[in-house]
Amino acid sequence: MKLTNEDRFFIRQTIIEFFLYAIVATIPFLAIAVDLFYFDNIINEESVVEGLQDVFIIITIGLFSYNAKRFPQLRQGFVLMAGFFLCILIRESDNIFDRLTGHGSWFYFAITAAIICIGYALTNRQAAFDALVLFIKSREYAAFLGGLVIVFISSRLLGTGSIWKHILQEGYVITAKHIVEEGSELFGYAIMCISVWTFNRKLTTSLKLEK
Template sequence: MSEHFNYIFMKLINFIFILILMTLPIIAVRYDVLTLHNNIPEQSLTEWTEEMFLAITAGSFLFIGFTDTKHHHGFILISAFFFCMLIRELDSFFDNAVFHGFWVYPAIITAITALYYSTQKRENTLNTLYLFVKDKNFPILCIGLAIIFVFSRLFGMDVFWHQVMGSDFQRIVKNIAEETTELLGYTIIIYAAVNYVFSFNNKKSII
């Protein structure tokens, strides 16, 4: 009886944590728009939060890769995917530091290097990817990616907001809608990634 109660209690705590976590996109966007009075530019709390979440996500899978040699190659590949996303988010930094569109080159180098490295032990990589997609956190991760790659892009299309607001079109409204949903996606991704680290370590300790 007490075991069931503890399980339910922990799930309720987790639910409350999720509720709090879901406020982060709103807090970041509200701070940018209402406190800093900006148009959510590349250098904003919202963008910095997205980049930080991506860095933690990539680092989480990199951590597993370096602490478990059995699944090293596979998690290096997974980590590289999110590092490529991070490089893309840092496009403004690379534009100012080097030249416009430079982000493509470090992203390609990262992707090719990780793909080449992962093929050195194909069975290791395949087994890791199998465990990765089999984990309960994988669908949550996919939802976050879908929000970033599909929902936020479609929801933030200029043509849609021009049709909605007509002559009263204000870019800040469009930016708020797009950046809030995009940060929501990154929030879901970091939740899934951190949970995956704990889940993976628990399975290791059992084994």
């Protein structure tokens, strides 16, 4: 069977994506190594690991926001997606809000951001729905969903303190728990970011083909 140009493009894209995700897989390990061996810290809220988490979240917000600007007919949906990650960023930055405005204040900022973004999405429900469906139907959504599960479920379960206390017993140190939990979160955020970037790239390609 003769390969078409579309087939070649698909194969090339698949190879590129493999190397992208392979690079992403090394990021948590490298960040943890830098924290432990270079900065000699315990993977706290001011660590390289948590800093990179914020970086990937911010990039993801930027990617969805860029789509909101590019596609007015889908703007409400992409704003909603960006708002979701904005709330995550606020939660991940709780230590900053605690210092600036008091303990637990991040919650009120996150709720405010959520209300604003949801309210805006409701101004055009069809646009919000269309954008969500477009993303969910994309090939990249599976990877995005995997990253989401890693962040909100796997990392929490893997970071269960009682498990690590049982495994390490008298040798238990909280750093072990932090390494697994925060490293998993970083991996999940990185996967979601790359999947959204790939999604955006394909949207751009499809626009060029339409022109």
